[in-house]
Amino acid sequence: MTIHHPNRPIALAAATVICGWFVAGAVHAAAQTKSESLTGVERLEGDWVRVDSSGSGDFGGLTSKFTPASLTPSGAAAMAEGARAAAVARGPAFAENTRHDRGQPYIVVSRPCGAGPFGGGVLGTNPDSGAIHFVVSKDAIVLAPERGGARRIYMDGRKHPDLRTWTPTGSGHSVGRIENGELVAETVGIVPGVVTAGGWRTPETHLTERFVVSPDAKHLTIKYRWDDPLIYQKPHEYQYEFDRLPEGSYALEYWCDASDPEEQQSVTPLQ
Amino acid sequence: MGRRAAVILALAALSSAGAGAQQPAASSRDISGFWALTADGKKVPDARLLPRVTRAMLDLHKRRDVHALRWCNPVGVPLMMDSGTPIEIRQGPTSIIVLNENSLVPRYMYLNRKHVSADIYDPSTIGDSVATWDGETLVVDTVGFHPTHGVTSIPGGGFRTDKTHLTERYRLLKNGEVLSVVFTWTDPTVFAAPHTYEFRYRRLPPAYEPLNEWPCDPYDETRANFLGDPAPFGK
Numbered sequence: 077m078t079i080h081h082p083n084r085p086i087a088l089a090a091a092t093v094i095c096g097w098f099v100a101g102a103v104h105a106a107a108q109t110k111s112e113s114l115t116g117v118e119r120l121e122g123d124w125v126r127v128d129s130s131g132s133g134d135f136g137g138l139t140s141k142f143t144p145a146s147l148t149p150s151g152a153a154a155m156a157e158g159a160r161a162a163a164v165a166r167g168p169a170f171a172e173n174t175r176h177d178r179g180q181p182y183i184v185v186s187r188p189c190g191a192g193p194f195g196g197g198v199l200g201t202n203p204d205s206g207a208i209h210f211v212v213s214k215d216a217i218v219l220a221p222e223r224g225g226a227r228r229i230y231m232d233g234r235k236h237p238d239l240r241t242w243t244p245t246g247s248g249h250s251v252g253r254i255e256n257g258e259l260v261a262e263t264v265g266i267v268p269g270v271v272t273a274g275g276w277r278t279p280e281t282h283l284t285e286r287f288v289v290s291p292d293a294k295h296l297t298i299k300y301r302w303d304d305p306l307i308y309q310k311p312h313e314y315q316y317e318f319d320r321l322p323e324g325s326y327a328l329e330y331w332c333d334a335s336d337p338e339e340q341q342s343v344t345p346l347q
Numbered sequence: 348m349g350r351r352a353a354v355i356l357a358l359a360a361l362s363s364a365g366a367g368a369q370q371p372a373a374s375s376r377d378i379s380g381f382w383a384l385t386a387d388g389k390k391v392p393d394a395r396l397l398p399r400v401t402r403a404m405l406d407l408h409k410r411r412d413v414h415a416l417r418w419c420n421p422v423g424v425p426l427m428m429d430s431g432t433p434i435e436i437r438q439g440p441t442s443i444i445v446l447n448e449n450s451l452v453p454r455y456m457y458l459n460r461k462h463v464s465a466d467i468y469d470p471s472t473i474g475d476s477v478a479t480w481d482g483e484t485l486v487v488d489t490v491g492f493h494p495t496h497g498v499t500s501i502p503g504g505g506f507r508t509d510k511t512h513l514t515e516r517y518r519l520l521k522n523g524e525v526l527s528v529v530f531t532w533t534d535p536t537v538f539a540a541p542h543t544y545e546f547r548y549r550r551l552p553p554a555y556e557p558l559n560e561w562p563c564d565p566y567d568e569t570r571a572n573f574l575g576d577p578a579p580f581g582k
Contacts, residue, residue: 329471334419
């Protein structure tokens with residue numbers, strides 16, 4: 077899934093910029109614990125940014141190379157109905173996508189900064205171009221996408237809640253374990269929505285992620301596997317690649333003021 | 348800033364209010380957990396403000412605060428440390444994150460490193476926080492606040508600016524069941540003396556499940572009418 081947002085290029089640029097900034101900044105961070113000195117799952121700690129590992133030009137091009145999901149008939153129907161319902165719910169949030177004269181300004185997003193799409197830590201299960209920050213504590217691992225929200229992976233042995241009493245969230249309910257020094261997270265209870273490469277999910281859909289950090293702790297692969305016999309003919313699998321940001325990087329604050337008219341307008345794209 | 352004064356004030360507060368406090372548990376250098384702040388957990392004296400801080404300035408910040416809440420802006424520090432819902436703190440080997448159930452934006456504290464150069468730091472509602480352990484106390488030093496973004500008013504009076512410096516001292520009490528945080532604010536343009544107050548958070552059960560959605564919708568007309576949005580002001 078690719079999440080579109082008017083500030084996406086800014087986030088990507090910002091991530092790129094801070095990479096450059098803190099190569100120099102790292103000089104002043106001598107006392108900080110280096111990622112290389114961490115062991116086991118603690119090597120996830122720190123700041124990561126998703127990369128286009130195959131030179132696709134953008135994440136849309138990248139995900140187009142993934143093996144498409146094999147949906148069951150009921151899965152395809154659920155996806156179509158979900159997309160229709162989402163369009164209704166979205167209402168006027170995205171005002172127009174029609175052609176306009178060259179140079180004619182128009183409102184691209186009429187309700188920016190609203191309750192979504194970043195609520196509930198949804199970017200924690202599907203990171204975009206913004207950086208993502210991992211904090212590895214004793215009982216939980218927190219994934220904090222730079223553009224808002226947070227996702228918890230509980231490591232204290234707790235079970236998933238009864239989904240009949242659970243209110244689905246953007247990142248669902250995740251519990252984790254360590255296998256061969258790698259974090260494996262199991263998640264249910266995510267709000268219905270699109271999954272990367274033609275997939276769909278409901279709160280009952282089961283997501284398994286394996287977080288693989290390279291030996292030099294500079295690279296991270298997250299392997300995703302979606303299981304749901306009502307939706308998928310076979311497990312839907314793909315993986316994302318990440319690079320660690322330089323030591324001394326810090327989380328940029330994602331600022332979006334819905335009262336600012338500038339947030340509603342976009343530079344008119346070429347038509 | 349008056350760090351020494353802050354220490355003295357913090358110790359005085361602890362000794363007067365925490366006579367029954369027990370020695371922290373062995374894990375006293377890990378403040379991870381879910382924490383609730385109740386009305387009896389706040390001891391906030393009035394701030395001593397400089398004469399230059401006029402009523403009009405204070406009113407302007409209050410109006411900006413309402414605007415920030417009405418439009419669901421990130422509120423930042425200090426409000427996210429007392430926003431009416433529990434906070435979650437997770438401490439890792441290089442950083443600490445503070446999450447608030449009703450705020451989209453987390454707060455980060457980086458362990459054992461220096462502040463980012465002011466030349467390149469992008470001012471924010473949470474500032475640039477660096478943290479070190481001083482015995483059983485986590486000392487968090489924050490600069491780099493944005494002068495107008497978020498909720499800027501400070502408990503007890505005054506407001507934060509881009510010249511504001513915040514020092515916090517986190518310490519577990521009562522065998523880890525209580526988290527004391529002593530806040531000390533200094534700002535040569537706002538405060539006549541360091542402004543210090545203490546919050547005491549109660550630990551919630553480990554199995555606590557926080558709300559994980561951001562319940563703030565700037566397009567909720569009922570909510571917007573309730574909050575209102577005061578007269579325009581310069582951004």
